[in-house]
Amino acid sequence: MDNAGQIQHVSGAEREREIGGIVDVYQRRIGNKALLFDDIPGYPKGHRILANILTSVPRINMTMGLPANASEVDLVAFWRRYMQEMKLIPPRTVSRGLIQENVQSGDAVDLHCIPTPRWHEQDGGHFIGTGCMVVMKDPDTGWINYGAYRVQVQGRNVASVHCTKGKHGNQIMRKYHERGAPCPVAVVVGMHPGLFMVSGLEIPYGTNEYDAAGGLLGEPVDVVAAPRTGLPIPANAEIAFEGYVRPNDLLPEGPFGEWAGYYVGGVLQEPAIRIETLLHRNDPILLGAIPGIPPDDDSFYRGTYRSGAIWNQLEAAGIPEVKGVWAHPSGGSRLWITVSIKQQYAGHSKQAGIVASQCHAGAYANRFVVVVDDDIDPANMDKVVWAMCTRCDPRDDFEILRGNWTGTSDPMNYGRGDQRNARVVIDACKPWHRRESFPLAVGSSTDLDAHIHAKWRHVLPGAEAT
Ligand SMILES: Cc1cc2nc3c(=O)[nH]c(=O)nc-3n(C[C@H](O)[C@H](O)[C@H](O)COP(=O)(O)O)c2cc1C
Numbered sequence: 387m388d389n390a391g392q393i394q395h396v397s398g399a400e401r402e403r404e405i406g407g408i409v410d411v412y413q414r415r416i417g418n419k420a421l422l423f424d425d426i427p428g429y430p431k432g433h434r435i436l437a438n439i440l441t442s443v444p445r446i447n448m449t450m451g452l453p454a455n456a457s458e459v460d461l462v463a464f465w466r467r468y469m470q471e472m473k474l475i476p477p478r479t480v481s482r483g484l485i486q487e488n489v490q491s492g493d494a495v496d497l498h499c500i501p502t503p504r505w506h507e508q509d510g511g512h513f514i515g516t517g518c519m520v521v522m523k524d525p526d527t528g529w530i531n532y533g534a535y536r537v538q539v540q541g542r543n544v545a546s547v548h549c550t551k552g553k554h555g556n557q558i559m560r561k562y563h564e565r566g567a568p569c570p571v572a573v574v575v576g577m578h579p580g581l582f583m584v585s586g587l588e589i590p591y592g593t594n595e596y597d598a599a600g601g602l603l604g605e606p607v608d609v610v611a612a613p614r615t616g617l618p619i620p621a622n623a624e625i626a627f628e629g630y631v632r633p634n635d636l637l638p639e640g641p642f643g644e645w646a647g648y649y650v651g652g653v654l655q656e657p658a659i660r661i662e663t664l665l666h667r668n669d670p671i672l673l674g675a676i677p678g679i680p681p682d683d684d685s686f687y688r689g690t691y692r693s694g695a696i697w698n699q700l701e702a703a704g705i706p707e708v709k710g711v712w713a714h715p716s717g718g719s720r721l722w723i724t725v726s727i728k729q730q731y732a733g734h735s736k737q738a739g740i741v742a743s744q745c746h747a748g749a750y751a752n753r754f755v756v757v758v759d760d761d762i763d764p765a766n767m768d769k770v771v772w773a774m775c776t777r778c779d780p781r782d783d784f785e786i787l788r789g790n791w792t793g794t795s796d797p798m799n800y801g802r803g804d805q806r807n808a809r810v811v812i813d814a815c816k817p818w819h820r821r822e823s824f825p826l827a828v829g830s831s832t833d834l835d836a837h838i839h840a841k842w843r844h845v846l847p848g849a850e851a852t
Pocket residue numbers: 516517531532533534535536548549550551552553554555585586587588589675676677683684685
């Protein structure tokens with residue numbers, strides 16, 4: 387990224403307010419550079435922090451080895467193929483890796499040697515795990531799972547992990563605790579961005595995320611066994627620690643600025659990780675993927691993935707002629723979904739909208755689904771709003787669905803412990819029975835457009851939207 391001019395180096399920012407404040411400014415616009423902080427007061431030179439990595443399409447392309455000029459639409463197509471083929475390349479266990487350059491164990495463990503920022507002013511602590519992998523092993527099957535679940539520093543050798551009910555890590559941890567056993571956990575907090583990307587994706591239950599990451603990157607991930615738990619950690623990761631979560635060992639956690647753009651959860655009681663080993667490379671880099679008012683580093687990269695996932699699931703549910711899906715980044719890539727279709731029959735558009743709002747990839751924390759005709763680019767918000775304003779009759783075309791799946795980070799969940807929400811499916815397609823008589827849209831015909839592009843190409847640069 388540095389060679390491509392994609393890194394802004396920052397020297398001397400302190401970790402209580404300034405690092406988070408600079409990240410906040412950089413996340414106000416998609417396409418800004420990634421940030422690499424060094425010379426952090428109170429820490430040795432070289433103990434660095436990298437943030438704002440995946441808020442640009444070129445950097446996402448770079449991470450996945452795609453052509454530099456691949457667009458958002460190409461990314462949606464990429465994720466669609468990735469999920470359909472689900473190529474798995476198992477990790478390769480090696481005996482040595484750069485992660486072993488520095489190993490602290492037992493009483494020597496001190497998480498404070500890593501300069502973890504307070505990312506947002508109102509955060510209840512220092513979150514070392516944001517762009518992270520929390521690795522666990524199913525005690526019955528040996529399945530290795532890793533996911534991005536936020537991790538807060540709680541002391542020299544204690545951290546806490548916030549893993550929502552139903553997430554794979556939560557399911558695995560419960561299996562240990564139901565038997566009264568401690569759950570072994572490894573947390574990796576600086577690594578190849580591709581490994582982190584997979585961490586935040588809903589890879590199917592039972593599939594090892596390391597296999598999925600190998601498939602994404604096109605080569606096996608080299609791993610070493612963590613010294614106490616034996617859990618696999620990337621051999622060349624920057625920073626990792628391992629330990630155990632004991633049953634009913636909870637600590638106050640949060641609040642933390644979350645992906646919907648609010649501090650929602652308040653102070654929670656979350657499982658404590660009692661750390662036995664801390665490993666890091668020389669001059670380690672902590673990776674931050676910081677939620678904020680979206681789009682942000684948490685949600686932007688996942689928008690193209692979620693669009694592809696919803697598209698696949700619409701097709702799997704038998705919805706014909708889906709032409710595009712866009713999970714809008716300003717809705718945290720969850721709250722707003724636009725689907726474009728080539729209408730085939732009366733009721734097609736409503737069916738597509740309701741399925742998009744309830745399929746696995748679209749259901750969690752959605753608020754708006756808008757269905758448009760195939761002449762509308764679902765990623766072009768001006769055109770989507772135009773379709774909503776001109777093709778939609780709110781008497782029939784708004785469908786309010788009540789009692790849906792959402793979570794604590796949705797500020798409009800029902801509240802008082804009821805984690806459901808209401809949402810609306812908006813049919814902004816031309817009414818099926820008026821499709822032939824619907825007013826003709828203004829604008830050049832395909833013929834006129836081709837003629838203008840052939841003859842007047844020299845006056846067009848800069849004038850075209852896309
Ligand atoms: C930066 C980032 C932070 C996240 N933080 C959390 C979190 O604190 N808790 C949680 O349950 N999910 C969190 N997620 C979402 C999960 O990582 C995501 O749902 C993932 O699929 C979980 O893995 P699993 O499917 O193996 O459970 C986060 C995702 C990202 C990208």
